[in-house]
Amino acid sequence: MAYKVCKCCGQVYKTEKEFLSKTKFIGIQRFDPYNIFNLELRDCKCQTTLARKLSNSEVRLTPSIAFAC
Numbered sequence: 001m002a003y004k005v006c007k008c009c010g011q012v013y014k015t016e017k018e019f020l021s022k023t024k025f026i027g028i029q030r031f032d033p034y035n036i037f038n039l040e041l042r043d044c045k046c047q048t049t050l051a052r053k054l055s056n057s058e059v060r061l062t063p064s065i066a067f068a069c
């Protein structure tokens with residue numbers, strides 16, 4: 001089972017590590033005030049935005065760019 005597959009171009013990311021190295025960090029989408037989890041948004045090489053679920057502790061370790069939605 002692959003970690004993630006881009007539905008647009010079919011790029012397969014076998015592991016989370018591969019996903020992180022081959023995609024471009026866009027920003028963090030926060031779900032305040034509930035804040036149960038956050039989504040890290042990353043761009044595939046085809047410009048499709050893929051989301052990775054982050055725990056709150058991971059968010060603190062990630063350089064944060066506010067994602068306005």
Ligand SMILES: [Zn+2]
Pocket residue numbers: 006007008009010011044045046047048
């Ligand atoms: Zn793609």
